[in-house]
Amino acid sequence: MSEHDEVVLAAQGITKRFGGVKALDEAHLEVRAGQxxxxxxxxxxxxxxxxxxxxxxxxxxxGRILRNGREAVFANPRQAQEHGVTxxxxxxxxxPNLSVAExxxxxxxxxxxLGLIDFRRxxxxxxxxxxxxxxxxxxxxxxxTLRVGQQQILEIARALALHARVIIMDEPTxxxxxxxxxxxxxxxxxxxxxxxxxxxxxHKMDEVFRIADRITIMRDGRTVGSAPRAALSHDGVVxxxxxxxxxDFFVQTPTARGxxxxxxxxxxxxxxxxxxxxxxxxxxxxxxRGEVLGLFGLMGAGRSELFETxxxxxxxxxxxxxxxxxxxxxxxxxxxxxxxxxxxVPEDRKRQGLMMDxxxxxxxxxxSLAQVERFGFLSDRRERALAGDFGxxxxxxxxxxxxxxxxxxxxxxxxxxxxxxxxxxPRVLLLDEPTxxxxxxxxxxxxxxxxxxxTAGLAIVVVSSELPEIIALAHRIIVLSEGRxxxxxxxxxxxxxxxxxxxxxxxxxxxxxxxxxxxATR
Amino acid sequence: xxLVILTGGIDLSVGSILALxxxxxxxxxxxxxxLEALNLYxxxxxxxxxxVGLLVGASLGWFNGLMVTRFRVPPFIATxxxxxxxxxxxxxxxxxxxxxxxxxxxxxxxxGRLLGIxxxxxxxxxxxxxxVVLLRKTRFGRYVYAVGGNEEAATxxxxxxxxxxxxxxxxxxxxxxxxxxxxxxxxxxxTPIAGEGMELDSIAAVVIGGTSLSxxxxxxxxxxxxxxxxxxxxxxxxxxxxxxxxxxxxxGCVILVAVVIDRLNYKE
Numbered sequence: 001m002s003e004h005d006e007v008v009l010a011a012q013g014i015t016k017r018f019g020g021v022k023a024l025d026e027a028h029l030e031v032r033a034g035q036x037x038x039x040x041x042x043x044x045x046x047x048x049x050x051x052x053x054x055x056x057x058x059x060x061x062x063g064r065i066l067r068n069g070r071e072a073v074f075a076n077p078r079q080a081q082e083h084g085v086t087x088x089x090x091x092x093x094x095x096p097n098l099s100v101a102e103x104x105x106x107x108x109x110x111x112x113x114l115g116l117i118d119f120r121r122x123x124x125x126x127x128x129x130x131x132x133x134x135x136x137x138x139x140x141x142x143x144x145t146l147r148v149g150q151q152q153i154l155e156i157a158r159a160l161a162l163h164a165r166v167i168i169m170d171e172p173t174x175x176x177x178x179x180x181x182x183x184x185x186x187x188x189x190x191x192x193x194x195x196x197x198x199x200x201x202x203h204k205m206d207e208v209f210r211i212a213d214r215i216t217i218m219r220d221g222r223t224v225g226s227a228p229r230a231a232l233s234h235d236g237v238v239x240x241x242x243x244x245x246x247x248d249f250f251v252q253t254p255t256a257r258g259x260x261x262x263x264x265x266x267x268x269x270x271x272x273x274x275x276x277x278x279x280x281x282x283x284x285x286x287x288x289r290g291e292v293l294g295l296f297g298l299m300g301a302g303r304s305e306l307f308e309t310x311x312x313x314x315x316x317x318x319x320x321x322x323x324x325x326x327x328x329x330x331x332x333x334x335x336x337x338x339x340x341x342x343x344x345v346p347e348d349r350k351r352q353g354l355m356m357d358x359x360x361x362x363x364x365x366x367x368s369l370a371q372v373e374r375f376g377f378l379s380d381r382r383e384r385a386l387a388g389d390f391g392x393x394x395x396x397x398x399x400x401x402x403x404x405x406x407x408x409x410x411x412x413x414x415x416x417x418x419x420x421x422x423x424x425x426p427r428v429l430l431l432d433e434p435t436x437x438x439x440x441x442x443x444x445x446x447x448x449x450x451x452x453x454x455t456a457g458l459a460i461v462v463v464s465s466e467l468p469e470i471i472a473l474a475h476r477i478i479v480l481s482e483g484r485x486x487x488x489x490x491x492x493x494x495x496x497x498x499x500x501x502x503x504x505x506x507x508x509x510x511x512x513x514x515x516x517x518x519x520a521t522r
Numbered sequence: 523x524x525l526v527i528l529t530g531g532i533d534l535s536v537g538s539i540l541a542l543x544x545x546x547x548x549x550x551x552x553x554x555x556x557l558e559a560l561n562l563y564x565x566x567x568x569x570x571x572x573x574v575g576l577l578v579g580a581s582l583g584w585f586n587g588l589m590v591t592r593f594r595v596p597p598f599i600a601t602x603x604x605x606x607x608x609x610x611x612x613x614x615x616x617x618x619x620x621x622x623x624x625x626x627x628x629x630x631x632x633x634g635r636l637l638g639i640x641x642x643x644x645x646x647x648x649x650x651x652x653x654v655v656l657l658r659k660t661r662f663g664r665y666v667y668a669v670g671g672n673e674e675a676a677t678x679x680x681x682x683x684x685x686x687x688x689x690x691x692x693x694x695x696x697x698x699x700x701x702x703x704x705x706x707x708x709x710x711x712x713t714p715i716a717g718e719g720m721e722l723d724s725i726a727a728v729v730i731g732g733t734s735l736s737x738x739x740x741x742x743x744x745x746x747x748x749x750x751x752x753x754x755x756x757x758x759x760x761x762x763x764x765x766x767x768x769x770x771x772x773x774g775c776v777i778l779v780a781v782v783i784d785r786l787n788y789k790e
Contacts, residue, residue, distance in 0.1 A: 355676075
């Protein structure tokens with residue numbers, strides 16, 4: 001075992017180009033045994049690229065990697081693993097239909113005398129690992145039945161099964177609940193005591209300050225600073241990341257409240273698999289012209305499902321009423337919801353928002369093609385005009401309107417999705433995590449835009465899992481927990497603590513709520 | 523086929539639908555329809571036979587689409603089943619024999635010329651033109667790309683994904699029947715083995731033309747080019763006197779090379 005605090009992995013002067021673009025420009029990083037080294041930076045700062053260089057994913061870089069003081073060249077991720085360096089990607093790499101044990105030892109199965117898989121030994125070893133990580137799961141369980149947080153911990157178990165001494169975690173908490181974060185942090189802590197070096201990439205300031213021993217900040221592919229946590233402040237880190245003051249990132253929103261536009265009553269959505277269980281249960285709220293209503297909830301609170309239900313996506317199974325300007329509407333498809341003046345900017349723009357190969361213009365016009373038609377045929381000129389108009393309003397940075405959206409940055413992609421929905425001229429805008437995974441600048445622009453749209457008379461509902469964001473944006477905040485509404489706050493009453501308290505699930509067995517509770521009401 | 527693949531689907535049944543619709547056109551021309559129960563005999567002129575043949579193609583395509591959208595049968599399986607079904611029906615209908623002697627009017631469609639250029643060319647060119655306009659200039663075309671590019675996003679954008687998919691299978695079935703018309707009339711004969719292997723040639727043409735099998739990316743122009751390459755290979759190798767067994771090997775290699783080049787380009 002390496003000495004604590006010794007540099008076990010170092011990157012020196014790493015430059016990596018993608019075509020003509022320098023993603024990394026002489027970046028450096030030191031990782032010490034028994035320490036958590038956090039790497040922070042805006043999206044596009046080069047964090048992930050640097051990690052991929054360290055983990056052997058990229059080989060065509062300039063500069064040196066030192067492992068325990070000696071230069072190392074990893075030809076592929078497997079070689080990096082053999083050197084004890086393992087990366088846990090943001091998107092988990094477990095195979096859903098295989099068991100926990102099979103996943104843990106994938107590619108390195110234990111064989112018996114006949115060359116067949118020795119399942120008994122695999123289960124035994126898996127059980128030992130799971131116990132070490134305090135994860136109460138049978139090694140025979142299929143991955144697909146586990147929660148994301150549990151899967152995250154399994155990824156760590158897999159790294160340990162590889163005898164990893166350096167574990168790189170890329171945004172490990174982006175998809176897990178607050179409680180699972182605690183479990184993860186407890187685990188990181190014990191790994192640290194065992195002398196494992198952790199590289200921790202995250203955008204979340206609070207987490208980083210809670211867990212990190214050292215913080216390294218990157219900007220534009222360069223390492224701009226690195227210091228022990230105690231020597232840094234939140235504001236200092238943010239300033240290094242963006243070179244700007246934090247004050248810029250807060251927007252003022254008006255408190256004017258017009259007439260009611262959208263009202264939903266007793267929206268229920270049964271769980272697709274568990275009979276008598278609900279993803280969304282008896283949610284009622286209303287939004288007025290010019291109002292921004294915030295919906296806060298942890299993962300699995302039913303926020304996205306609530307939006308989808310209102311938007312007509314679960315018409316066959318859901319129940320409840322939707323009123324637009326006082327009149328009840330029955331929305332049995334997304335097309336009807338759009339026609340009624342609703343717009344939904346979904347949570348996951350890659351999966352639900354965009355066709356990656358489509359051009360910017362085609363993506364923007366997709367939900368409102370009737371507008372760009374002339375004599376029944378699509379008019380290039382009208383489509384260009386529409387795209388140009390919204391491109392300018394939202395400050396979308398693209399080479400041309402014909403550029404495929406996959407070449408845009410996350411922030412610009414998100415703006416394209418927003419433009420698509422604004423082009424439908426909605427009365428109500430449902431925004432699901434509108435700033436997820438985009439850089440601080442783009443975030444700020446989107447905050448301003450939300451503010452402008454509300455001022456212009458739109459009714460807006462924003463789902464966010466970032467407390468400061470929702471407090472800065474919303475006039476009123478409704479908190480969801482396990483599909484139910486647990487609290488409502490006005491802007492003045494809302495504090496981060498009070499909101500979070502209402503959002504935390506009550507029962508400890510949150511994955512298995514009592515099955516009889518909802519059955520009678522159906 | 524380009525349309526079907528653009529939605530992320532595939533249609534293996536076009537060769538069989540071609541054969542069945544061709545056989546039905548020929549059969550109707552030759553034998554008409556006898557409804558013994560009603561003691562009724564209906565004779566067909568060429569136009570009526572053609573219309574019925576095209577309708578058969580369209581309805582089989584519609585059935586494919588129904589299986590894919592309503593019953594969520596993977597397109598590969600649904601159309602593989604149709605490949606067998608339609609081929610079997612063709613053999614039943616023809617009794618395993620070629621139907622020949624189809625009359626001057628019908629035969630002139632496939633073998634006639636207009637302005638010195640074979641009719642086939644005009645028909646193909648017309649279809650290509652319509653397809654290009656449909657894909658590039660209409661809402662439906664845009665929806666085809668959208669469904670193939672990202673089905674979930676398409677649904678959330680208010681598109682009727684199921685209808686788009688059904689439509690492309692109907693179009694594929696109908697065009698297969700047009701193929702049946704051309705082949706049957708050109709040869710003045712409908713054989714039960716007509717169009718065998720054509721589904722693979724047509725998929726190859728689409729793929730060589732740069733359309734992505736996962737959907738959302740590609741063009742009719744590319745497919746035309748792909749079809750020309752396949753056509754040139756098919757006849758060019760024969761003219762060059764290449765061993766027929768080698769012809770297949772060479773064709774396969776060309777398909778691989780084309781797709782590999784496309785992949786490399788696509789990855790930048």
